[in-house]
Amino acid sequence: MNQLDFNGRHAVVTGGATGLGFGIAQRLIASGGSVTLWDRDEEAAAKAAESLGARAFALKVDVSQHASVTQAIAATLAHAPRIDALVNSAGITGPNTKLWDYPVDAWREVMEVNINGVFLCCREVVAQMRRQGRSSEGGGYGRIVNIASVAGKEGNPNASAYSASKAAVIGLTKSLGKELADTGIRVNCVTPAAVKTAIFDQMTPEHIAFMLSKIPMGHFGTVEEVAAMVGWLCTEDCSFSTGAVFDLSGGRSTY
Ligand SMILES: NC(=O)c1ccc[n+]([C@@H]2O[C@H](COP(=O)([O-])OP(=O)(O)OC[C@H]3O[C@@H](n4cnc5c(N)ncnc54)[C@H](O)[C@@H]3O)[C@@H](O)[C@H]2O)c1
Numbered sequence: 001m002n003q004l005d006f007n008g009r010h011a012v013v014t015g016g017a018t019g020l021g022f023g024i025a026q027r028l029i030a031s032g033g034s035v036t037l038w039d040r041d042e043e044a045a046a047k048a049a050e051s052l053g054a055r056a057f058a059l060k061v062d063v064s065q066h067a068s069v070t071q072a073i074a075a076t077l078a079h080a081p082r083i084d085a086l087v088n089s090a091g092i093t094g095p096n097t098k099l100w101d102y103p104v105d106a107w108r109e110v111m112e113v114n115i116n117g118v119f120l121c122c123r124e125v126v127a128q129m130r131r132q133g134r135s136s137e138g139g140g141y142g143r144i145v146n147i148a149s150v151a152g153k154e155g156n157p158n159a160s161a162y163s164a165s166k167a168a169v170i171g172l173t174k175s176l177g178k179e180l181a182d183t184g185i186r187v188n189c190v191t192p193a194a195v196k197t198a199i200f201d202q203m204t205p206e207h208i209a210f211m212l213s214k215i216p217m218g219h220f221g222t223v224e225e226v227a228a229m230v231g232w233l234c235t236e237d238c239s240f241s242t243g244a245v246f247d248l249s250g251g252r253s254t255y
Pocket of ligand 1 (some may be wrong): 014015016019021039040061088089092116147148149192193196198
């Protein structure tokens, strides 16, 4: 494992109780930093933080609720002097079904969490990052990494809400990256193909088999592979990339 420099830095990781978010938090801790896990599953987040040690904190946050996010900013800044990185990993898949059969409530819920949640967290954390002036590159300092998906580039059948929400995350990343390009804040996203986590429990076996069949490497990615790339995107070394989309798809989406 390469050594990343996240020494003395603090990250907020949404959806950090488990899966990719937890793996990213682990990597940031191993890189010398501290983290606050924002997750709606309070118990799982508390257990996750405990397993990460003294430099990890947990908060119950629903990223789709504005008040919950603003309260979480204040609660985070009560134990951390600044927020150097935000990783937006909280997400849900919604059901696997054709668009014309898609339950309207389920569509709305996917949008609430996957794109409105990313908007709310970026909105509130950027306000804080713009006040942090440690960078010599201009006003503000921060690194934002949004976990999109290969589905947002390609559009998976039987996952229209998920694909549309992740395409929106890519678009938001490009807009926000440009809006902050003259500051010390960098905003990027990653587009993983399938990685075996608890999120697989929300999908049909047919859909999982479809996703695997599309990966030229012939196997799923790993949490560690995602954490390695996201970890680097959270460091100061990621300085000349913003509004960018980083592939993590085993060769599926080489654009
Ligand atoms: N695992 C994959 O194959 C894969 C591939 C591409 C993209 N992604 C994306 O990566 C991210 C993480 O996925 P994962 O595999 O770790 O999933 P996961 O189900 O293992 O973890 C998701 C976490 O998000 C939390 N969460 C859900 N809704 C929330 C809300 N409203 N507020 C706060 N927390 C909430 C859950 O409690 C859970 O801890 C998601 O955005 C997902 O869409 C995953």
